[in-house]
Amino acid sequence: MHELAITVIGPDRTGIVADVAEALAGVGANLSDSTMTRLRGHFAMTLICTGPAPEAVEKALAPLNADGKLLATVRAVEPEDDSAESGDPYLVSVHGADRLGIVAAVTRVVAAAGGNITDLTTRLTGPLYVIIAEVDLPRDAADELRERLTAAAGELGVDVTLRRADTEIL
Numbered sequence: 001m002h003e004l005a006i007t008v009i010g011p012d013r014t015g016i017v018a019d020v021a022e023a024l025a026g027v028g029a030n031l032s033d034s035t036m037t038r039l040r041g042h043f044a045m046t047l048i049c050t051g052p053a054p055e056a057v058e059k060a061l062a063p064l065n066a067d068g069k070l071l072a073t074v075r076a077v078e079p080e081d082d083s084a085e086s087g088d089p090y091l092v093s094v095h096g097a098d099r100l101g102i103v104a105a106v107t108r109v110v111a112a113a114g115g116n117i118t119d120l121t122t123r124l125t126g127p128l129y130v131i132i133a134e135v136d137l138p139r140d141a142a143d144e145l146r147e148r149l150t151a152a153a154g155e156l157g158v159d160v161t162l163r164r165a166d167t168e169i170l
Contacts, residue, residue, distance in 0.1 A: 002052065004076055005046070005048055006057065008070060008073075011041065012041055012043040020047075024061075027052055027056050028051055028052060030050050030051060061074065087137050088139060089135070089136060089164070089165040090137050094106055094129070094131035096128070096156065096159055097129065099156065101156070105156055109145070110135055110145065113137065113138075115135045115137045119134040120134075
Protein backbone atom coordinates (compact mmCIF):
# COMPACT_ATOMS: atom_id res chain seq x y z
CA MET A 1 0.00 0.00 0.00
CA HIS A 2 1.08 3.53 -0.78
CA GLU A 3 0.30 6.78 1.02
CA LEU A 4 -0.97 9.24 -1.57
CA ALA A 5 -1.71 12.96 -1.73
CA ILE A 6 -4.51 13.82 -4.15
CA THR A 7 -5.74 17.21 -5.26
CA VAL A 8 -8.83 18.01 -7.30
CA ILE A 9 -9.56 21.55 -8.49
CA GLY A 10 -11.91 23.14 -10.99
CA PRO A 11 -15.29 24.79 -11.43
CA ASP A 12 -17.74 23.67 -8.76
CA ARG A 13 -20.57 21.35 -9.69
CA THR A 14 -22.84 18.92 -7.89
CA GLY A 15 -21.36 15.46 -7.34
CA ILE A 16 -17.60 16.08 -7.43
CA VAL A 17 -17.01 14.68 -3.94
CA ALA A 18 -19.11 11.60 -4.73
CA ASP A 19 -17.29 11.07 -8.05
CA VAL A 20 -13.87 11.27 -6.40
CA ALA A 21 -14.84 9.10 -3.41
CA GLU A 22 -16.37 6.42 -5.66
CA ALA A 23 -13.33 6.35 -7.95
CA LEU A 24 -11.00 5.97 -4.98
CA ALA A 25 -13.12 3.29 -3.30
CA GLY A 26 -13.27 1.46 -6.63
CA VAL A 27 -9.49 0.93 -6.61
CA GLY A 28 -9.30 0.23 -2.88
CA ALA A 29 -7.93 3.62 -1.78
CA ASN A 30 -8.92 4.46 1.80
CA LEU A 31 -9.36 8.15 2.74
CA SER A 32 -7.39 9.19 5.84
CA ASP A 33 -7.58 12.99 5.88
CA SER A 34 -9.36 15.37 3.55
CA THR A 35 -10.42 18.94 3.16
CA MET A 36 -12.83 20.24 0.59
CA THR A 37 -14.20 23.70 -0.05
CA ARG A 38 -15.84 25.98 -2.56
CA LEU A 39 -13.87 29.14 -3.28
CA ARG A 40 -15.76 31.77 -5.31
CA GLY A 41 -17.35 29.14 -7.54
CA HIS A 42 -14.30 26.89 -7.71
CA PHE A 43 -14.03 23.51 -6.02
CA ALA A 44 -10.80 22.58 -4.21
CA MET A 45 -10.07 19.26 -2.53
CA THR A 46 -6.92 17.88 -0.98
CA LEU A 47 -6.81 14.46 0.59
CA ILE A 48 -4.47 11.82 1.89
CA CYS A 49 -5.30 8.18 1.37
CA THR A 50 -3.68 4.77 1.39
CA GLY A 51 -4.08 2.62 -1.65
CA PRO A 52 -2.53 1.16 -4.77
CA ALA A 53 0.29 2.70 -6.78
CA PRO A 54 -0.24 6.32 -7.88
CA GLU A 55 -0.63 5.23 -11.52
CA ALA A 56 -3.68 3.08 -10.66
CA VAL A 57 -5.32 5.96 -8.81
CA GLU A 58 -4.54 8.39 -11.64
CA LYS A 59 -6.21 5.98 -14.06
CA ALA A 60 -9.31 5.75 -11.82
CA LEU A 61 -9.53 9.56 -11.63
CA ALA A 62 -8.89 10.09 -15.36
CA PRO A 63 -12.61 10.30 -16.26
CA LEU A 64 -12.85 13.37 -13.99
CA ASN A 65 -10.16 15.06 -16.09
CA ALA A 66 -11.71 14.01 -19.42
CA ASP A 67 -13.63 17.21 -20.18
CA GLY A 68 -10.70 19.41 -19.17
CA LYS A 69 -12.65 21.25 -16.47
CA LEU A 70 -11.35 19.40 -13.40
CA LEU A 71 -7.73 18.69 -12.68
CA ALA A 72 -6.98 15.71 -10.44
CA THR A 73 -3.39 14.99 -9.43
CA VAL A 74 -1.90 12.11 -7.47
CA ARG A 75 1.51 11.72 -5.88
CA ALA A 76 3.09 9.37 -3.39
CA VAL A 77 4.04 10.90 -0.04
CA GLU A 78 5.87 9.70 3.02
CA PRO A 79 3.70 8.72 6.01
CA GLU A 80 3.53 11.29 8.78
CA ASP A 81 6.11 10.90 11.53
CA ASP A 82 3.99 10.00 14.57
CA SER A 83 6.87 10.72 16.93
CA ALA A 84 6.96 14.43 16.11
CA GLU A 85 5.55 16.55 18.92
CA SER A 86 2.71 18.70 17.69
CA GLY A 87 2.66 21.39 20.39
CA ASP A 88 -0.28 23.15 22.00
CA PRO A 89 -3.33 23.91 19.82
CA TYR A 90 -4.41 27.54 19.42
CA LEU A 91 -6.75 29.53 17.19
CA VAL A 92 -5.70 32.79 15.58
CA SER A 93 -8.48 34.97 14.20
CA VAL A 94 -8.07 38.16 12.24
CA HIS A 95 -10.82 40.62 11.25
CA GLY A 96 -10.38 43.88 9.42
CA ALA A 97 -10.52 45.85 6.23
CA ASP A 98 -9.07 44.00 3.26
CA ARG A 99 -5.56 45.01 2.28
CA LEU A 100 -2.56 43.44 0.64
CA GLY A 101 -0.25 41.40 2.88
CA ILE A 102 -2.46 40.48 5.85
CA VAL A 103 -1.96 36.72 5.46
CA ALA A 104 1.76 37.12 4.81
CA ALA A 105 2.32 39.30 7.87
CA VAL A 106 0.26 37.23 10.32
CA THR A 107 1.64 33.87 9.18
CA ARG A 108 5.22 35.20 9.32
CA VAL A 109 4.69 36.24 12.95
CA VAL A 110 3.32 32.77 13.77
CA ALA A 111 6.26 31.08 12.01
CA ALA A 112 8.78 33.31 13.82
CA ALA A 113 7.32 32.09 17.12
CA GLY A 114 7.83 28.47 16.06
CA GLY A 115 4.12 27.97 15.36
CA ASN A 116 2.96 25.46 12.78
CA ILE A 117 -0.24 26.39 10.95
CA THR A 118 -2.31 23.22 10.61
CA ASP A 119 -5.39 24.78 9.01
CA LEU A 120 -6.07 28.22 7.59
CA THR A 121 -9.22 29.71 6.09
CA THR A 122 -9.63 33.18 4.68
CA ARG A 123 -12.82 34.88 3.54
CA LEU A 124 -13.49 38.23 1.94
CA THR A 125 -17.03 39.48 2.58
CA GLY A 126 -17.45 42.92 1.09
CA PRO A 127 -14.71 45.06 2.63
CA LEU A 128 -14.21 42.71 5.63
CA TYR A 129 -11.33 40.24 5.50
CA VAL A 130 -11.34 37.30 7.95
CA ILE A 131 -8.64 34.74 8.75
CA ILE A 132 -9.14 31.74 11.01
CA ALA A 133 -6.02 29.63 11.60
CA GLU A 134 -5.44 26.55 13.71
CA VAL A 135 -1.89 26.67 15.03
CA ASP A 136 0.30 24.30 17.00
CA LEU A 137 2.59 26.34 19.27
CA PRO A 138 5.66 25.29 21.23
CA ARG A 139 5.03 25.10 24.95
CA ASP A 140 5.09 28.51 26.64
CA ALA A 141 5.11 30.44 23.32
CA ALA A 142 1.56 31.83 23.47
CA ASP A 143 2.19 34.98 25.53
CA GLU A 144 5.06 36.17 23.34
CA LEU A 145 3.11 35.33 20.17
CA ARG A 146 0.10 37.26 21.47
CA GLU A 147 2.31 40.35 21.93
CA ARG A 148 3.81 40.02 18.45
CA LEU A 149 0.38 39.51 16.88
CA THR A 150 -0.93 42.60 18.67
CA ALA A 151 1.94 44.65 17.26
CA ALA A 152 1.38 43.27 13.75
CA ALA A 153 -2.36 43.93 14.03
CA GLY A 154 -1.66 47.57 14.88
CA GLU A 155 0.53 47.94 11.80
CA LEU A 156 -2.08 46.24 9.60
CA GLY A 157 -5.10 48.03 11.06
CA VAL A 158 -6.88 44.76 11.92
CA ASP A 159 -8.05 42.96 15.06
CA VAL A 160 -6.21 39.75 15.98
CA THR A 161 -7.03 37.27 18.73
CA LEU A 162 -5.15 34.23 19.93
CA ARG A 163 -6.88 31.70 22.12
CA ARG A 164 -6.23 28.17 23.20
CA ALA A 165 -8.24 25.70 21.13
CA ASP A 166 -10.51 23.13 22.66
CA THR A 167 -8.87 19.92 21.44
CA GLU A 168 -12.15 18.04 21.58
CA ILE A 169 -13.59 20.37 18.94
CA LEU A 170 -10.57 20.12 16.64
